[in-house]
Amino acid sequence: MTVTRKLLCVAYASIALLALIGTWSHNVAYLPLGFAGANLRFWGDTFANPASRSITVDLFFLSFAVLVWMVLEARRLHMRGVWLYLLFGLLIAISVTVPLFLIHRERVLAVRAPGTPAGRLATGDLIGLALLVLATLAYTATTLVRAPA
Template sequence: MTSRQSALCVFYALIAVAALTGTAAQLKPYLSLGIVQGNVHFWQDTLVNAASRFITVDIMFVFAVVWRWMLTEGRRLRMGGYFWYLPASLLIAFSAALPVFMIHREIARSRLNPAEVDDTGAAGAFSVMLVTAVALAYTWRALSAVI
């Protein structure tokens, strides 16, 4: 694995931890309801207002596209157990499961010929860093509301 790939894995791991922390901080009202009722109430809450409906519909379409890509990429790179990321993204948090998938993907890509590995370049890296910074700001805000 190259140093760039190792750095990406660390970056993805940090995102997964932050995502898991930020999403878990929102679960307190649902945990006391149990698994079934907690899930029912959670999904009802995603439909409370226009903003929550917007983000729910938006993320479901993102799921559809990214899950398709994850399955294709998992098969292409011969990543064992790649299909487990789909239920993990539903049952735990998509924002945590996807970075873990990306770590798994980088490990699989490290076995490829360097000529087969593409790079997003500086613009791609900048856009990822920008979105990550915004997500971290929301995570911090969510944590400060719970703590």
């Protein structure tokens, strides 16, 4: 791996660490509610006002676009386990898992032979993307219904 790629990986790791600290320093407030209660309360709190609904929908669609790219890039580079980045993006924070995916990508690019043909999407990747689309659309529809007239 070149020095440039190594430095890029260090930058990505730093971003992931700062994102983890930044998100989970707030998320820990929900942990005493248990898994189900924490999730219900957290997502309910995203409906607090028009600004929170707007930023949440914005982040959902940005995340969706990035996750589609991640799956396609993983397919192109024959990267395994892309669905884990999708899952942990939902459970931990997308701002943590995208930089980790980028580190994985840099490591694959460092050893990949030029001209290697693209791979195919696995069934799990397709199912994960479909579920993500449904969740994003459901949340967006819910915010539109709850939005003031």
